[in-house]
Amino acid sequence: MGQITLQGVQKSFGPVHIIKGADLDIADGSFVVFVGPSGCGKTTLLRLIAGLEDVSGGKILIDGKNVVDTPPAKRGLSMVFQSYALYPHMSVRGNIGFGLKMAGLPKDEINRKVEAAAATLNLTPYLDRKPRELSGGQRQRVAIGRAIVREPKAFLFDEPLSNLDAALRVQMRIEVTRLQKQLGTTAIYVTHDQVEAMTMADKIVVLNGGKIEQYGSPLELYERPANLFVAGFIGSPKMNFVTGEPALQKGAATIGVRPEHLKIERDGGGGWQGTIAVAEHLGSDTFLYVDAGALGMLTARYIGELSLHAGDRVSLTPDPARIHRFDESGNALRS
Amino acid sequence: MARMATTRRVMISTAAAWLFGFLIFFPILWMGLASFKTELEAFAIPPSFLFFHWTTENYATVQERSDYLHHAMNSIIIAGGSTLIALLIAIPAAWSMAFSPTKRTKDILLWMLSTKMMPPVGVLVPIYLIYKSFGLLDSRIGLVFILCLGNLPIVIWMLFTYFKEIPRDILEAARMDGATIGRELVYVLTPMAIPGLASTLLLNLILAWNEAFWTLNLSTSSAAPLTTFIASYSSPEGLFWAKLSAASTLAIAPILVLGWFSQKQLVRGLTFGAVK
Numbered sequence: 178m179g180q181i182t183l184q185g186v187q188k189s190f191g192p193v194h195i196i197k198g199a200d201l202d203i204a205d206g207s208f209v210v211f212v213g214p215s216g217c218g219k220t221t222l223l224r225l226i227a228g229l230e231d232v233s234g235g236k237i238l239i240d241g242k243n244v245v246d247t248p249p250a251k252r253g254l255s256m257v258f259q260s261y262a263l264y265p266h267m268s269v270r271g272n273i274g275f276g277l278k279m280a281g282l283p284k285d286e287i288n289r290k291v292e293a294a295a296a297t298l299n300l301t302p303y304l305d306r307k308p309r310e311l312s313g314g315q316r317q318r319v320a321i322g323r324a325i326v327r328e329p330k331a332f333l334f335d336e337p338l339s340n341l342d343a344a345l346r347v348q349m350r351i352e353v354t355r356l357q358k359q360l361g362t363t364a365i366y367v368t369h370d371q372v373e374a375m376t377m378a379d380k381i382v383v384l385n386g387g388k389i390e391q392y393g394s395p396l397e398l399y400e401r402p403a404n405l406f407v408a409g410f411i412g413s414p415k416m417n418f419v420t421g422e423p424a425l426q427k428g429a430a431t432i433g434v435r436p437e438h439l440k441i442e443r444d445g446g447g448g449w450q451g452t453i454a455v456a457e458h459l460g461s462d463t464f465l466y467v468d469a470g471a472l473g474m475l476t477a478r479y480i481g482e483l484s485l486h487a488g489d490r491v492s493l494t495p496d497p498a499r500i501h502r503f504d505e506s507g508n509a510l511r512s
Numbered sequence: 513m514a515r516m517a518t519t520r521r522v523m524i525s526t527a528a529a530w531l532f533g534f535l536i537f538f539p540i541l542w543m544g545l546a547s548f549k550t551e552l553e554a555f556a557i558p559p560s561f562l563f564f565h566w567t568t569e570n571y572a573t574v575q576e577r578s579d580y581l582h583h584a585m586n587s588i589i590i591a592g593g594s595t596l597i598a599l600l601i602a603i604p605a606a607w608s609m610a611f612s613p614t615k616r617t618k619d620i621l622l623w624m625l626s627t628k629m630m631p632p633v634g635v636l637v638p639i640y641l642i643y644k645s646f647g648l649l650d651s652r653i654g655l656v657f658i659l660c661l662g663n664l665p666i667v668i669w670m671l672f673t674y675f676k677e678i679p680r681d682i683l684e685a686a687r688m689d690g691a692t693i694g695r696e697l698v699y700v701l702t703p704m705a706i707p708g709l710a711s712t713l714l715l716n717l718i719l720a721w722n723e724a725f726w727t728l729n730l731s732t733s734s735a736a737p738l739t740t741f742i743a744s745y746s747s748p749e750g751l752f753w754a755k756l757s758a759a760s761t762l763a764i765a766p767i768l769v770l771g772w773f774s775q776k777q778l779v780r781g782l783t784f785g786a787v788k
Binding site: 227229248249250251254255256258259260262263264265266275276279280323327 | 679681682684685686687688689690691695699700703704
């Protein structure tokens with residue numbers, strides 16, 4: 178079991194409020210990603226759950242029990258650090274087994290569990306090596322091994338893939354997701370990378386300035402962003418925001434259209450007129466950055482190749498069913 | 513061309529390094545040579561470098577005139593004891609300053625170091641009087657105490673620098689893994705700090721071994737370490753260069769051997785953790 182509930186959790190360092198009251202329900206076995214720009218408090222929130230920081234207010238319930246006064250080790254959670262934080266003087270075996278040793282398990286049981294974890298992570302040939310003799314990806318797997326071997330109630334990941342190169346990151350992303358599904362253990366994962374968030378999460382928590390902006394499944398966030406911040410943060414390239422006349426026509430202060438929901442036509446079509454400033458041809462996609470005069474810069478995405486170039490005039494027509502409307506304070510208007 | 517220039521530069525700097533090393537080593541070499549000369553040859557002008565009548569009679573005289581082992585034992589106890597006690601005090605002090613610093617931590621560290629800026633002779637009279645009233649003059653405990661206090665700031669500074677290098681993440685990982693403070697110390701922190709502890713220990717052993725001001729002023733015979741033993745050869749009857757050299761060679765031999773075998777740790781210690 179690993180059900181985690183936050184009730185009005187607050188954290189301040191002196192006069193600075195890092196977390197301004199977070200309420201959250203994390204179901205047992207789910208994969209929840211905390212995402213947000215740097216400084217939004219996502220790592221702090223994770224460390225509060227881990228017990229590495231003390232809360233300034235509110236409750237953290239793990240399986241219904243308030244743990245704010247429980248030391249980290251007694252919370253039954255395990256953590257994977259951004260820097261891996263492996264014990265440099267211990268072998269891989271020692272690193273993975275350290276938690277079990279601290280728990281006072283008999284030696285042969287520790288060995289059995291460590292070997293099972295190592296087998297899951299393809300680390301068996303490296304069990305007797307020191308961390309400095311391993312590659313980045315292998316170190317990362319040792320850090321994960323150390324987390325899974327204790328069979329915790331939940332895994333806490335603090336930007337674990339950010340030190341890896343791009344190719345390895347994609348591979349580890351898939352490995353981590355598969356491992357979590359296979360073990361069925363609750364996982365909380367912190368990242369600033371919205372692609373990681375969208376691909377790995379069952380549910381995403383979008384944080385900004387110490388506040389939870391929205392909590393929902395990746396597609397919910399994509400299709401029904403609660404406000405301008407979430408709308409702008411989720412999705413790549415970023416959603417286009419248009420104010421003024423076109424927004425007023427829709428009865429909103431701002432309207433948002435995702436680049437993939439703009440129909441691109443050569444000049445003369447019925448939509449918003451503009452000139453292509455930059456055209457990016459990726460083969461699979463074409464991204465157009467269009468100067469639309471009073472509407473500002475608009476981004477449009479076309480699936481496949483479109484032979485348009487910088488300087489060409491185009492007209493962009495938003496898909497009427499996919500227009501997001503926001504009021505003056507930036508909150509989404511639902512029709 | 514470029515390659516030749518580099519080779520020449522390497523050769524010149526190597527030669528310069530050897531020359532510099534030789535200059536630094538020369539007094540020790542000369543002392544060692546003089547200890548095997550007769551008193552007459554020891555201050556002959558022009559001095560003879562290698563071609564003189566080699567003799568070991570100075571060592572025999574030194575051993576006859578004073579008890580080398582007694583002084584050496586005092587040196588070991590005083591240097592070893594003061595270093596160990598300093599480490600015992602400094603480890604928790606440096607630990608707490610490195611891992612839970614407050615606003616005042618930097619000031620405290622600077623204040624500690626500032627005590628080393630005062631010339632020791634400034635407090636010689638008060639310390640002497642205190643030692644006299646407490647009956648600590650010419651006692652090993654007294655010397656252990658004063659050398660320990662004298663070196664404590666440096667020990668704390670060195671350990672602080674080492675502890676600071678240990679990533680906090682690793683200690684947090686140990687906490688997540690269920691290690692108590694005690695076990696964290698035993699299983700994680702100490703093994704990671706051993707290189708730093710070793711170089712601190714060695715450097716302070718050498719500092720304490722060579723310390724001459726307090727040992728000369730606060731001891732006469734029963735607690736006198738090797739520094740006093742050397743000093744006793746500059747006697748009122750005049751300087752006996754050869755015997756003085758023999759006594760000095762004997763005094764520095766143990767620490768020289770120790771230093772030779774622990775070069776790696778020492779270099780690390782002297783660079784104060786600057787080189788990772």
